[in-house]
Amino acid sequence: MGKIKIKLFVVSLVAAMMTFISTSTLAYYSTVGKATNVVTSGNIRFVIHETTDQGKEFPKEGVYIVPGDIVSKKVSIESDCEHPFYLRVKMVYGIDSQELSSEECFKLNIDEEHWVLHDGWYYYTDIVDPGETTPDVFSHVEIVGSKVDNSHLGKTLTLTVKAQAVQSENNPISDGNVYTASGWPKEAEK
């Protein structure tokens, strides 16, 4: 009888302890969750369009010219990003692989209302907003007859349009002069 009492006591004690432990556990639920946060940076992208008067793409292989020709070539730049930017373009002239100055062979009808020359670059006077296309930088190229002579026969004259852009957000300019914006690539990177 005594043994049974002891067994009962032990069983009761264990049950009481287990109740206490389980109650304690229930009082302190704990859980952990992980959030993976993401920061992405924006970009500045644009596309240079070169078309003819008929709206067709300017032929990549070029066109045959003779002195005095006026070639239809319209150049504009379209924004391809979600951020506004300032823009500048530069025309580089060449004959075969040799660089020329503009006065030698070409004459362009630059739209000087929207593009202002400063230090060899034409700066677009406004901000290019996302998705926007600029007015044409020029629409015709004249092959200057007095500068192109027999020595140019069979040679390849090239006109390359270079463009650079810099964000306009958080980038104030002085007196409306786009060239005063910060961040233009250095001359060596042109």
Added chain:
Amino acid sequence: MKKLFTVLVACFLLLLSALPVYAAGGKVTYSGNAGNFVFEPGSEHSLTDLFPNFKGVMPGDSLTQKITVKNDADNKVKVKIYMRSLGAHEDSMEFLSQMGLTVQHSDDNTMAYMFDAAANETAQLTDWVCLGTLYSGGEVNLDVTLNVPTSLDNEYQSKIGYLDWEFRIEEFPAEPGDPEPPQTGDNFRMGLWLTLLISSLATFLILLVWRKKDREKQENAVYH
């Protein structure tokens, strides 16, 4: 006709202005019973992304992201909520190290920053930091500010940086002296009442069928 059109337009504009404007905010919700946290809104890069405002950042940007941490557990518990930073993923270290990040309680901006360091670091959030004890329905708001230097180089265009944060809760039973949570939402338990209604109807139908069968048996017994 023109007058009517003007009135309609005015009404439409008035209606538009009355609509609430929702700012893009991050949200961390604890649902109770040691369940999972829910992180919102997420993004195409991570389902648990709390930074919707920090996308497409540009040099010179200083952007703020509000994050609400909420205890949505039932009324019988209160929770202590902690957070810590695990830092940037290995491949995001260099990109995120270029920018600064601060975290503070938005309810009382007078307190010192809980975190003020380069975005890739764990700094003051290396160890668990208690955000507070929240009763059911309670929430705490954090202001997270990202500062992108104007000197951020071109090479960091179109980059993605991943930053891990952990949240932990400890759940305690509510005590008699604890403040009563505000009455929010509709407590009508539609599911419970619907279940009761359907089971009652089913029981009633079964009883009807039994009674009918009993009657038929009795009638058959009489005829035979």
